[in-house]
Amino acid sequence: MGSANSRRAIAGAEGLTTQAQIPRDASAWEQIYSETLSTWKYSAVLWGFEPRIDYTNNVKARLQPWCCGGRYFSVRYDSPKEVIERPYFLITITETCFRQDTYIRLPCAYQSRLHVEPDPSGHYLKPVQVVGYREGIAVLQVNANDGKMEFLVVHMKTATVIGMHKIEVTGKHYLCDTLISPDLASFIIKPNAMYVLNFCRGEYQNVIKLVSCKGENGHCPVTKKLFDGIAVRLFVAFDPRYQWRRIAIGNYLRGGRDAVCLYDTDTEVIIVESDTSHYQTTHNIVYSPDGTYLASLILGRSVKDGLFNFPRVLVYSTTDLSILHVIRTTFLAEVPTLSPSALFPLFSETGTHLAIAYGEQGTFYQQVAGVHVYKMPVLLDLQSLCRLTIRDFFDSQDVERLPLPTKLKSYLRFQPSYG
Structure with missing residues (x-):
């Protein structure tokens, strides 16, 4: 078996470290592979990343790529000419890169209830669109002209609606983000920051709602209301180990600066907060599959403030939110909100690798050119x-x-x- 020191040396060479070694083992974070964006979806399979992510630049229709895990779903519907021809309203959900359609039947009343938003906001807010997805469960946002927004929980494999949550609209309809819990039993609803700040300032419910997928008569009740008045800027990720009971929150304001915190949704208590001495305004936050790490895409500071930083990725320990590693993006002058760069960082299915976008040298405000893959430390147990x-x-x-x-x-x- 060898001595403890020799086993640690072998583990370090292979990227396997103990919890105590993680902050000091720089070799475990090395870049081991690069691929252009156009061919990345093929290489992604080899490295254990989700291959069905849509990395194209045409993301303006969704604005919430992180809620759907980067997977792009389009929704279309048509109305029968006569009720006798088809006594239901048919919605077709299509995942372009997967080439598969899911057909959802709704009551015919939806035909006359759909709310159509005029452009330019109508380019982003559709009458029906997918606003969340996880492991075969999708959440549809349906905007009705009777002053309601309905969120339909859809089981994609069986093409059935398993629950519905309604929100009364007092002003304008607005786009929401929904994030489904790891146990698929709950989901979070919050206003989409980019949409509401551009099209309906002050006319939205600025709160995070935790909604159960299980209720009586298909109604999905609200179980918690969190961060009332400050929800719109927050980025949220469920801890994969705790069902719906623990989340990570980015852009949590503390002492006038953005920080990351871990939050218990059951007791409504902040468990731990990150050190605010680091600039931490995030545009994406994600857990590793085993919950050991938390990675966040940090935006660069504004040029108009006389400051300019390339975006970077901070990797935190989920034990105390200490920053274990900083990875600077290559040749990305900024992270355009609607760019595929907003889909990164990505953990592989087993958490052994981390993917981060990079740009092209000499360009400014450009889209992603390719992907770097980094080796992650793995706990030695x-x-x-x-x-x-x-x-x-x-x-x-x-x-x-x-x-x-x-x-x-x-x-x-x-x-x-x-x-």
């Missing part, structure tokens, strides 16, 4: 290493077919560990 070894040979779908107990398969698929 037998249970985690066994999981990673198994996942080297079986992807998430293959794990479901293994003759193993349900709890063990859940662990292999990085599903919630705590109730």
Whole structure:
């Protein structure tokens, strides 16, 4: 077996470190691969990243790529000429890169209830659009002309609506972000910052709502209202280990500066906050699959303020939100809100690698040119290493077919560990 020191040396060479070694092991964060954006979706499979992410520049119709995990869904609908021809209203959800349609049947009353927003805001706010997606569950935002916004929870495989949540609109309709919990039992609704700040200032509910997917008669009730009055700027990510009970929040204002905090949604208590000595205005925040790390895409400071920084990625420890590593983006002068760069950083399915966008030298405010892949430190414990070894040979779908107990398969698929 060798001595403890020799085992640590071998582990360090392979990028496997103990918790105490993580902040000091610089070799574990090295860049190991680069790929152009046009061919990245093919290489992504080899490195264990989700291959069905839409990295094209045509993201203006959605404004919330982080809610759908980067997957792009378009929605179309048509009305039958006569009720006898088709006694229902048909909605078709299409994922372009997956080439698969999901057909949802709604009551015929929706035909006359849909609210059409005039341009330019209508270019971003559709009568029906997907505003959240996770593991086969989608959330549709339906804007009705009777002063309501309806959020339909759709099971994509069975093409059924499993629940609905309604919001009364007192002013204008507005675009919302929805984030589905790891156990698929709840989802968060919050106003989309880019939309409301451009098209309906002050005419929206500036609050985070935690909504249960389980309710009586298909109604999804609100279980919590959080951060009333300050929700619009926040970026939220569910901790994959805690079902709906713990979230990370970016752009949490503390002492006049943006910070990151971990929040218990059950007790409504902030667990820990990051050090505000670092500039931390974020445009994306994401957990590693096992919940060990938290990565955030930090925006550069404004040129008009006399400051100019290239965007960078901060990697935090989820134990105390200490910053373990800083990765500076290459040749990205800024992060345009509607650019594919907003989809990054990305963790691989097993959390062993991190993908970060880069640009082209000599350009200004340009789109993403390619992707760098970095090696992540992995905790050196037998249970985690066994999981990673198994996942080297079986992807998430293959794990479901293994003759193993349900709890063990859940662990292999990085599903919630705590109730």
